[in-house]
Amino acid sequence: MTWQLTDEQLAIQAKARALATEVIGPRAKAVDEAEQYPWENVAALQEAGFTGMTVPKEFGGPGHSFLDAVLVVEEMAKTCGVTGRIAVEANMGAISAVMAYGTDEQKKIAAELVLSGDKPAICITEPGAGSAASLMTTRADRRGDTYISNGKKHWITGGTVSRMHLIFARVFAEDGTEEGIGGFLAFRDETPGLRFGDREPTMGLRAIPEMEVIFEDMEIDADMVVMPPSGFRHGFGDLMNAYNSQRVGAGTVSLGIAQGAYELALEFAHQREQFDRPIAEFQGLQWMLADMSVKLEAARSLTYRAAESRGNGGSPFPDATLAAQAKIFTAEAAIEIVNDALQIFGAAGYSRNNPLERMYRDVRMFTIGGGTAQILRTLVASRILDMKLPQGRGSFLPKGTAQ
Ligand code: FAD
Ligand code: COA
Secondary structure: OOOOOOHHHHHHHHHHHHHHHHHHHHHHHHHHHHOOOOHHHHHHHHHOOOOOOOOOHHHOOOOOOHHHHHHHHHHHHHHOHHHHHHHHHOOOOHHHHHHHHOOHHHHHHHHHHHHOOOOOEEEOOEOOEOOOHHHOOOEEEEEOOEEEEEEEEEEEEOOOOOOEEEEEEEEEOOOOOEEEEEEEEEEOOOOOOEEEEEEOOOOOOOOOOEEEEEEEEEEEEHHHEEOOOOOHHHHHHHHHHHHHHHHHHHHHHHHHHHHHHHHHHHHHHHHOEEOOEEHHHOHHHHHHHHHHHHHHHHHHHHHHHHHHOOOHHHOOOOOHHHHHHHHHHHHHHHHHHHHHHHHHOHHHHHOOOOHHHHHHHHHHHHHOOOOOHHHHHHHHHHHHHOOOOOOOHHHHOOOOOOO
16 A cells, blocks of 8 residues: 555645644643633634535535544644644544434534534543543433433533534433443533533643533434444444544654654754764764654554555445554654654753643553553454453452452
């Protein structure tokens, strides 16, 4: 497989680069400091056609590929991680799940929202169920034509600013029988019982609220159930399959931040002089920069390959193993690259006047959010070994030996 971008993709990339350089980048410091959702950047993305990119033409979208969206995310993240993340969720994740599994009515609603700039929230993580997401306790109980949901999610990106929420919940039939895990669509300011708790004071990516999202007898019309193809019984796996698109997107944000940091370091290495020479003439830094470039090329290849794996075997989503491999490598490499770029700047890199300080905080999140680097290694191991690898203690110890 080759990463020769098509003329159309090169045009998308050039347009995104211009927007990022001229509009988004100059605002990045202020956006970080204000810790307010950058609605003006959302409007700029939407006007440029960079939200709802993957929505098919029949639902009013341009029907772009995941790789097209990845190119936009990468360019935005080079100058502003927050805007990169918004571009992810306005093009991948919840919207991908609805476009693959939803009813026509759901697709219409979701398409209109993202095309008008909404960044849907995906609500999986709970205080007691992070990596162990399948142990979620949020429930949805069938009552006639509605589901009544109770529970609490946390670390929900975009809570209070997103209109659409895709909520993962344990589903119970009218008679109390547990049916599996399903996806439910709820809408800010519309769905009764949907409310927001505390905002997390985050280390980086500060302009997107990370929120507790609370469901108190939340009423969801049964028409708003995003029914996975094999029903609720395998609903969790099917919804996680859709989530692979967002994993590729998350990796791409870290790639973009790292590329941006690398470009700053390259420029600085030529400008800064010590011992009467540009520091670029010192082999110690030359090899650091060379290693950074190697990691970036490898990360980009993995990320693009994962994005392009959509359609393999007829799947509407990127391949789970490739998405995890790409995110593990890219997120870890990106943290190293930004750290090295900061080192090349010396004390200037440690100043809050330098964008690297923000990039260092922003990039740190990508080995955590969207599946930690550890949990993704278990997924990869499970796939390459063709083994189920249940992580619960009872799965490893003979019954009766657990403490
Ligand atoms: P834990 O699961 O408690 O893990 C703690 C540590 O133990 C980690 O190092 C982990 O790797 C390790 N660990 C756990 N289990 C294993 C195992 N079996 N083997 C090896 N190591 C293990 N969630 C959403 O649903 N929606 C969002 O929009 C969202 N946005 C986020 C944004 C940010 C900025 C962040 C930081 C998180 C976000 N999350 C979101 C939550 C994120 O998905 C979880 O943080 C993540 O899945 C890990 O869960 P945890 O934080 O509870 O860590
Ligand atoms: N893509 C496709 N299918 C997936 C998947 C993925 N990314 N992750 C899990 N599945 C499927 C499994 O293949 C399995 O299907 P099977 O029953 O047909 O074999 C099913 O879902 C259950 O997965 P399993 O690994 O057995 O689940 P578990 O109960 O051990 O839970 C996870 C482990 C999936 C929760 C854990 O690996 C994980 O991804 N945690 C991070 C959650 C996360 O990313 N949160 C981000 C919130 S923004």
